[in-house]
Amino acid sequence: MKIGIIYYTHGGHTQEMAEQIAEGIKSKDIEVRLFSLDDQLDDNYLNDCVGIIFGTPTYVATSHWRVVEWLTSNKSVKLGGKLGGCFATAHYAQGGSDSAIMSIVGVLLTKGMLVYSGGAALGKPFIHHGPVALDAEGTHYEEAKKMFTIFGERFANKALELF
Amino acid sequence: MKIGIIYYTHGGHTQEMAEQIAEGIKSKDIEVRLFSLDDQLDDNYLNDCVGIIFGTPTYVATSHWRVVEWLTSNKSVKLGGKLGGCFATAHYAQGGSDSAIMSIVGVLLTKGMLVYSGGAALGKPFIHHGPVALDAEGTHYEEAKKMFTIFGERFANKALELF
Amino acid sequence: MKIGIIYYTHGGHTQEMAEQIAEGIKSKDIEVRLFSLDDQLDDNYLNDCVGIIFGTPTYVATSHWRVVEWLTSNKSVKLGGKLGGCFATAHYAQGGSDSAIMSIVGVLLTKGMLVYSGGAALGKPFIHHGPVALDAEGTHYEEAKKMFTIFGERFANKALELF
């Protein structure tokens, strides 16, 4: 079973959190590969995936346009029917990170994905729309890493259960 | 296999579209029951459901507060892990029906549901966030009925496939 | 010149942040009154206001339904043409506070308000959609208080400039 993580990163934070999620997925014995939108994607691998997670930095209180650009233009990776998830990094609590996540959730629905975050149904940490890490709010960024790994575990568990 | 539809209706349009969806679900030999938020819900039935669809009229360009009230207050129906979907009725194209749907999608994610619309992945009719019927735009309301039934079929097919 | 703050509070945090905003408004010599949705509102006062700010706790990753209920039902307070703003309290960074704010922003637009946050245009603190205070993320809640006061000052300055 395979899962992919597609992200855009500018300063490296979104990539680092993608790696945290990957740790959680690997711990469930699922293969996972990370794809930066600055590199060539492996369409064959992504088509084989049962789930794809999208990561974005928060710019102007929404997702980075590079993520939406890929989701708009992509014709070669079939997303319909796969499990979909989202995460975001941001500077501040009021920075718009869940608006960023929800802007991608709407697209994933349009692509026919089963969108899943685990929400508050799996106990703490509650991960409402998707995990968020804030790099300018005290030690939030470092402390959030564990939540991203747990998100990876939960997403992987759901994939194992469904597919 | 059971599916539930929970809706708030004021003038009856949202209920009528719930019935259209139910037709589609029944055509796949899945049991379906409709619950108006003005009546007593059957928690046992809803807990047995593999999927729940939420319907709302569009008021002030968002979902009706009665739907969010139920989603906020409900402790007895477990939503986590179930398939979730949304639909809306509205007067006008610019009335905010997708915003209404997305306002519920965000809550369903928080509740741990697998949110699904079929999107554009299943061909026409494309149902991006969920089906919409407009009662003050020419004949849209009557013509949209078929799309609601198709949404029910697609939602039912996905439930059969997953559970 | 008068400004009003309408909020729903459950545990008191949203009220406390409303008071912080009021401090900022008063510092610009504008009259300000706070209205909890649990109390009787003063429609005459609110109709005299040049701006109204709405505050909500974040529940299930959106605004509390009591705020939307009031915005849906209210016929006696004319909102059109007034300056509008929003703020939210939440527990966690990933709790949906911006989604809560944006869910109200959409309604305020529908009511014909001029929606304003100051954004990043006025320098730090950047207040994207509106100020947010998180009570379960370290010391964020206490530290955020100053941002709420600054939001009040900026909102008041804009009101003085426009009206």
Place this chain on the structure above:
Amino acid sequence: MKIGIIYYTHGGHTQEMAEQIAEGIKSKDIEVRLFSLDDQLDDNYLNDCVGIIFGTPTYVATSHWRVVEWLTSNKSVKLGGKLGGCFATAHYAQGGSDSAIMSIVGVLLTKGMLVYSGGAALGKPFIHHGPVALDAEGTHYEEAKKMFTIFGERFANKALELF
């Protein structure tokens, strides 16, 4: 007094609706210029504007990434304090046009704009988040043109009133 309209168009519909809005603005004796994101923008003109309206086609149920790209990258046009508005074109009622508009509204707030649609406060046609034209729903596209002109008039009136 000057107003600008910035839009991205693929097949020409968004441009055509921008022109409809411009008619409404011109009828109030305000200068208006249209800028396609495929062309060079006139930063001096835009900086002189008291208001800027953004137009987008709806792709994957959100705004086109080209609009968000410009809003993310632009450093030379100062948006803070200006009146801001949005409109969208889409194929279908369930296509996500108000999600598209709201995705831009969130950015305009972050840029410090006064976001305004007129809403339902000015009587019919009610223009909730911004005007919408659907080209695959009967005759909606042609019939919507008048609403776009009215939106231009309302936006212009508000600019005259405020600045």
